[in-house]
Amino acid sequence: MTVAKEDVRALAQAAREASRALAIASTEQKDAALRAMARHLRKAAPTLLAANAEDVAAARTAGKNAAFLDRLLLDTGRLESMARAVEAVADLKDPVGEVTETWKRPNGLKVAKVRLPLGVVLMIYESRPNVTSDAAALCLKSGNAVLLRGGSESARSNQAIAEALSAGLQEAGLPAHSVQVVPAGERESLLELLKLEGLIDLCIPRGGEGLIRFVAENARIPVVKHYQGVCHVYVHEAADLDMATRITVNAKASRPGVCNAAECLLVDRGVAEQFLPEVGRALVDKKVELRGCPTTVAVLTRAGVPVTPATEGDYGHEFLDLILAVRVVKDLDAALGHIARYGSEHTEAIVTEDEGVAGRFTREVTASGVMWNASTRFNDGGELGLGAEIGISTSRLHAFGPMGLRELTSQKYVVHGKGQVR
Amino acid sequence: MTVAKEDVRALAQAAREASRALAIASTEQKDAALRAMARHLRKAAPTLLAANAEDVAAARTAGKNAAFLDRLLLDTGRLESMARAVEAVADLKDPVGEVTETWKRPNGLKVAKVRLPLGVVLMIYESRPNVTSDAAALCLKSGNAVLLRGGSESARSNQAIAEALSAGLQEAGLPAHSVQVVPAGERESLLELLKLEGLIDLCIPRGGEGLIRFVAENARIPVVKHYQGVCHVYVHEAADLDMATRITVNAKASRPGVCNAAECLLVDRGVAEQFLPEVGRALVDKKVELRGCPTTVAVLTRAGVPVTPATEGDYGHEFLDLILAVRVVKDLDAALGHIARYGSEHTEAIVTEDEGVAGRFTREVTASGVMWNASTRFNDGGELGLGAEIGISTSRLHAFGPMGLRELTSQKYVVHGKGQVR
Structure with a gap:
């Protein structure tokens, strides 16, 4: 599948717009969307397993080894686990709007630090299809739009999963573009994505050393690396x-x-x-x-x-x-x-x-x-005890170690005065 | 002044080594260094003001306007303010080692989040020489080594300031390479610095739109932008x-x-x-x-x-x-x-x-x-109430808004068990 530069930018722009709506969506609305997403994953089981079977057959033909095929494979049990993981995220505390600290200044100003979403997250990963729904759920709950760029071997599975998730989002009245799958398989489209500074707020690459190096060397967007553990x-x-x-x-x-x-x-x-x-x-x-x-x-x-x-x-x-x-x-x-x-x-x-x-x-x-x-x-x-993680960061900047919902947020200063001036 | 690629890398490597010693330096040692740095700034006043006078004369010859010359100018009053600002950082609470949160897991594991330095910070700024000592003080107190890359017009002033600061560092037994001035004026050496992924942990550009765009477009190291305020x-x-x-x-x-x-x-x-x-x-x-x-x-x-x-x-x-x-x-x-x-x-x-x-x-x-x-x-x-700031971040990742000492740190999970296994 060939994707033009403009198409990649359009995906990111749609994500940016969706992120504005998500940032102010209520906890109830986000949780309703997560539960609807889980329902649609279950409902789409036949389509989804068929798409996955095609991916697995193609990977087998391409000579992938047993461990690879096992990571790629979905069955009804694994699909149910995916749906449950999405529901479990609905049960976690919403980090958005959380007041992490408050203090008062000598001039009477009341200062609060309040969590807000990062904006648009680009998730780059390899062949496990469950990452698609896990990452989508964590980003949604933390108020972020997400672009999911999985491995080319799981492209059909990921597309089918994303369609089910989008159906759930729309049912709950949230933008369908909150979760989008980026067509995989070409370095060109990945390169384009990595240059969309101002449209993408965070890139999380999860995978082998080659993938992470490629991302680190080419990204102009902020990257939190999930690198090796020695x-x-x-x-x-x-x-x-x-x-x-x-x-x-x-x-x-x-x-x-x-x-x-x-x-x-x-x-x-x-x-x-x-x-x-x-x-x-x-x-x-x-x-x-x-x-x-x-x-x-x-x-x-x-x-x-x-x-x-x-x-x-x-x-x-x-x-x-x-x-x-x-x-x-x-x-x-x-x-x-x-x-x-x-x-x-x-x-x-x-x-x-x-x-x-x-x-x-x-x-x-x-x-x-x-x-x-x-x-x-x-x-x-x-x-x-973070509830669920989108990965484990080995970069010290922004988040170091397991990244849960909170690590998918930033904080702003909210200041309440009575007319104070400098 | 021409700087070879290898020299830029050597500066960063020296900073990386210094950062290891700084990360475990005690609060007392860092505060003693800050006070010694302030003393040496005062002691070096004649050299420092002479170097600054050369910078100002050159800038005047180059036709810079009055506002620019004013930003560049140092006098005894301004130098005293710089020294006091360094001493004020010694009075701030050390963020390193601060336990921000603790909790206990059902299996008895005790978890703490503990602040640690980021590592090596690259500060890129324009013509105000006071940024040199302000940034050096904040980075030192937060346990980070710093590479300071100011504007070429203030090169002589910055070099003289850095020498005074290094003398203070050595007096307190901390590595002189904790604070280094990078020769300014060439885009090539800046480009090299921006590629030193793995050696530099954070780049903070402060300045005009052109500078920030250049950094954002060329950096392979993490950047926290200090961009415009509309x-x-x-x-x-x-x-x-x-x-x-x-x-x-x-x-x-x-x-x-x-x-x-x-x-x-x-x-x-x-x-x-x-x-x-x-x-x-x-x-x-x-x-x-x-x-x-x-x-x-x-x-x-x-x-x-x-x-x-x-x-x-x-x-x-x-x-x-x-x-x-x-x-x-x-x-x-x-x-x-x-x-x-x-x-x-x-x-x-x-x-x-x-x-x-x-x-x-x-x-x-x-x-x-x-x-x-x-x-x-x-x-x-x-x-x-953050005490002092190294700048105001307009990126949501890592720190959003004024960056004080805490924002120059990361956090690690410290887990204490009694032999627990999974």
Whole structure:
């Protein structure tokens, strides 16, 4: 599908207009729209599953692997989950209009900070069709219009989902252009979108490194990156070692393909001899391949735990797989140095019973989530209690870490006076 | 002065390294550095004023006008104000480490949101040398390294100021590279800086439209724009008309050259006949030139108040001068429509005694500052109580409106558990 420059601009202009109506829509109206969107998703099941089946067949013909096909696939169960996720957003608190702070000035002016929507959000993602409805619901509730640009492999599914969502929006009296799917598959139309400064207020790219680099290098619109997670678990010498094993195994093996999974284990020299065999066996039981520094290799080999030597490229690498780099460090400072050099500012964990050490770690580590005696896997919007997330930002600007409804808003100063002048 | 690409990158890399030390510097250390910086500014007065005199002489030779030369000029009084402003930042609360929120999850995890610095800030500005020390102080206190790129006309002054600031930093044991002046005057070196994604975390351009457009069109690093203020005062039919006159005159005439000055007055039809002659006379007394819609022209002409017809180009225009566009509108909706079309999302004011109308106005207007019965001139960091500001953002992302110390920080999630896993 070829999309002319003018068409891309027209989509964004329609979104901008819709955003004006959305910004002042009441909570009741937005929630009614979300519930209607969920109803229409269920109602459109036959059309939607047929469109998805075409996408899956085309991807299979194109030789995509099983993991890819699984991410792309919709069935009645997954469709129902999508509809429920949309309804769950209706149950979340509306961030728009929330007064986050108030104060009074010596001259009597009353100042309030009040949340307002960002405007128009451009969401760029890959092949999971559920992102289409999840992102649409979160943007709608936060009063933002959204342009959804999914992967070309899920184009038919996304179009069918967007049609169902638009039907719900119109039923509730909100602009159909509040949610629009941008035709996927061409870098030209994406390039055009990325240049629409003044029409698009925020771009959220979610996906592989190539996609994010492309967006970062070409965007003239504000981008909040959802980049890789090179997360570490640091086991300090004053750690409860059983706890450290549980946390390490969970951080690495509970879901290795996600960004908050651990990719590297750092172990204090003082406890390496005791801890490494214990955690090594637990990890190998979970089919984790270990790549260790020379000390790690020596200790594990003596203990009969399989391990290969780590190369420099194994540090700072996001495996997204059952592979873990392991390094023995001298102390807290060495651990902090390793993390500053190799971490991606996503999630970092320390296991220790020493409060002072934990204090330094949580203060000095720059990462969106810093965990003390908890798994890296908790750096997630749902787990932290944000309700739902549109992604996890690895940029410090605007939002750092899981982005929920609030992170899709800005704040304005509302000032109430009695005629004050300067 | 020609700066090679590699040199620009080296400056940014030095800033990045300095930012790591600054991020964990104590409040005491940062405040000691600020006080030392102020001392060194005073001590360097002879060198500094000599450098400034060269800048002023060169600018005069280049034919710059009196207003420009005045902005560029430093004297002992202005230098003392700069030193005091740096000391005043030492007295502000350190935002780094501030816990903004805490909560507990059902699984027992304790979550805190904690402020951390953004990293490296690039400040791009024009000819006022005081911005150099103001921005350096605010960035330092918020734990950020800063690259200062001022106008070429103030290059000698800025370099001398930066040297004094660096001496203060070193005296307090903080990296001298925390504050660096980037050689000005070439678009190539600016272009290079704007591409240093990953090394610079935030770019703040402050200046004319041309500069801001250039930055917005070329930056691959995050930009928070400090763009124009096309601010309106809307006098509703239920306004206290004496208050409305006071606010309008103050908003327009107290300092017409700043971004929170009013550029357009909107008057409800129901009070136009009574209000326009009154406010018109008060404005003309302050030497304000009025450009009105046909109704305004008719009413003012009958009342003997000088007025010329407004052209379409007068609406949405930032005069930064003693000129005011005036338009009579049908009602609140017409006023909201005008502001949505012509406003720049900077500051908008309503004068009314009707709380319901004020509620709709403050809710529905998208602007960083929305004033009810107060002058637009209050949308300012000092006036709102932020202590000091690095500028006024007109972008909704990250910070909207005056940016103080807090707006130079991000927040991370710090999670404390007892071994929880997912």
